[in-house]
Amino acid sequence: MEVVNELMVRGIVVGVFQENCWxxxxxxxxxxxxxxxxxxxxxxxxxARDMGVTIKYIANSHAHIDHVLGVYGVQSATGAxxxxxxxxxxxxxxxxxxxxxxxxxxxxxxxxxxxxFVSEGDVVEVAGLQLKALATPGHTPGSVSYYTxxxxxxxxxxxxxxxxxxxxxxxxxxxxxxxxxxxLLVLPDDTIVLPGHMEQxxxxxxxxxxxxxxxxxxxxxxRPFEL
Numbered sequence: 001m002e003v004v005n006e007l008m009v010r011g012i013v014v015g016v017f018q019e020n021c022w023x024x025x026x027x028x029x030x031x032x033x034x035x036x037x038x039x040x041x042x043x044x045x046x047x048a049r050d051m052g053v054t055i056k057y058i059a060n061s062h063a064h065i066d067h068v069l070g071v072y073g074v075q076s077a078t079g080a081x082x083x084x085x086x087x088x089x090x091x092x093x094x095x096x097x098x099x100x101x102x103x104x105x106x107x108x109x110x111x112x113x114x115x116x117f118v119s120e121g122d123v124v125e126v127a128g129l130q131l132k133a134l135a136t137p138g139h140t141p142g143s144v145s146y147y148t149x150x151x152x153x154x155x156x157x158x159x160x161x162x163x164x165x166x167x168x169x170x171x172x173x174x175x176x177x178x179x180x181x182x183x184l185l186v187l188p189d190d191t192i193v194l195p196g197h198m199e200q201x202x203x204x205x206x207x208x209x210x211x212x213x214x215x216x217x218x219x220x221x222x223r224p225f226e227l
Contacts, residue, residue, distance in 0.1 A: 007129060008032075009151065011194065012047050015039030016103065017066035020196055022153055025053030026128025033057045033124055033131060034074055035146060035153050036196055038066045041073025056126045058082045059118065059133075061155025061196060062140040063092035064168075065099040068111040081115040083124060085135065088142030089114070091170065118144060134183050138176020139164035145184060152193045152203070158184055160193075160201035163212045177216045180206075182224045185213065 008025045015038050023044070025032030032053035037044050048055050055078045058071055063084060075082055084092060092111055100107045118124065120135035124146065131146040136157045143164075146153040156164035158180050166173040184193075189204035206213055207225060217223060 007148070007151075008051055008053065009194070010047055010051055012040075012043055014043065014070060015066060016105070018197060019066045020194070020198075021070065022194055023048050023051060023053065023055065024129060024131070024148075024151075024153075025051055026126065029127035029129075030054060031056050031126035031128060033059050033126060033129060034080065035059050036061055036067045036155065037070030037074045039069045041070040041077070044070055044074055045077050054078065055080045057124055059124050059131065059144075059146060060084045060088075061145065061153065061157075062143045063088035063095060063111075064140065064156070065096040065105075067155070067196065068092060068096060069107065071111045072109040075112060082112060083116050083118040084114040085119065085142030085144050086117040087137070088140050089117075091140060091142070095169075136176075136179035136183055138166055138172050138174075138179045140168075141170045143179070145179075147187065147191075150188075150191060152184060152187060152191050154184060154193050154195045156196040158193060158201075158206060158210075159195045159198055160205070161210055162198075163210075164196075177212065181213060181216055186224050 011022045019038035021037045022035040034055045058080045118133045122133040124131045134145045136145045139156045191203040193201045
């Protein structure tokens with residue numbers, strides 16, 4: 001368990017796509033936000049019980065199949081409100097079906113529609129915990145990252161030493177690099193980055209070592225930060 005100030009943060013790797021689902025809770029109030037329950041809802045719920053928290057919101061970074069297949073189960077068990085950016089609504093409703101066929105997955109319940117849309121600057125709040133939504137399109141049109149002091153949940157926008165793929169429908173490399181360099185890497189250097197896949201990193205590490213960032217910063221124009 002990683003405790004940051006008054007917060008508890010724990011992650012679990014779920015599904016065939018090895019996606020990171022995060023549960024962020026308040027030690028004082030026991031209320032929590034679940035980020036990207038991509039599969040195995042029973043295991044996600046067990047993690048929340050072990051943490052001693054109740055999931056009040058499901059806040060998704062985007063709507064690809066590997067991030068949404070656990071939403072139905074977690075919501076059914078908790079009544080948590082499901083949040084997603086509106087630009088990913090069509091992907092949520094239709095994208096998982098084709099992906100399930102391609103990968104031979106037998107899906108009993110697809111993801112529900114969102115209870116609310118989340119947009120740039122919105123604050124997802126439960127008692128004792130606030131996450132600020134940062135619109136970071138590029139991986140998908142509606143990709144969102146979530147920030148609280150000292151921590152960034154980057155979804156599939158930014159990985160350790162890499163970035164999310166942009167060759168899927170709706171993806172844009174230019175948008176993604178602008179999101180990374182102008183929205184995420186301007187955060188404090190010591191910000192811990194908790195991504196949708198693979199291990200955690202920091203803003204400072206990505207500014208110094210991410211090859212996609214280093215190449216992008218060679219382009220002419222204003223620099224949002226110094227290397």
